[in-house]
Amino acid sequence: MPEDPGYPVALERNLNRRAETFGHEPDIRLEAVTWIGPRRPYRVTGRGHSGQRTGVPVEVEVSGGAAALAALWSAGLGQQTAAGFGWVVA
Numbered sequence: 001m002p003e004d005p006g007y008p009v010a011l012e013r014n015l016n017r018r019a020e021t022f023g024h025e026p027d028i029r030l031e032a033v034t035w036i037g038p039r040r041p042y043r044v045t046g047r048g049h050s051g052q053r054t055g056v057p058v059e060v061e062v063s064g065g066a067a068a069l070a071a072l073w074s075a076g077l078g079q080q081t082a083a084g085f086g087w088v089v090a
Contacts, residue, residue, distance in 0.1 A: 040056070
């Protein structure tokens with residue numbers, strides 16, 4: 001969850017892994033978590049399993065190379081990511 005101490009580092013690593021996957025330099029930096037919304041349940045499915053998880057909408061400020069940021073924005077990152085992050089939208 002965004003209020004957990006390791007969240008900023010984990011989110012930044014996740015975004016950099018995704019930038020690399022898209023063929024860009026892993027130079028994304030999490031500058032700030034600017035808003036954390038209320039916890040809410042959501043349903044997940046995949047690999048023959050389904051269940052309920054808890055998520056939190058969050059707004060963040062990131063910086064990095066223009067091409068990497070554009071790729072991350074275009075992908076609409078986040079929904080049910082392996083790293084456990086919810087939707088990350090620029």
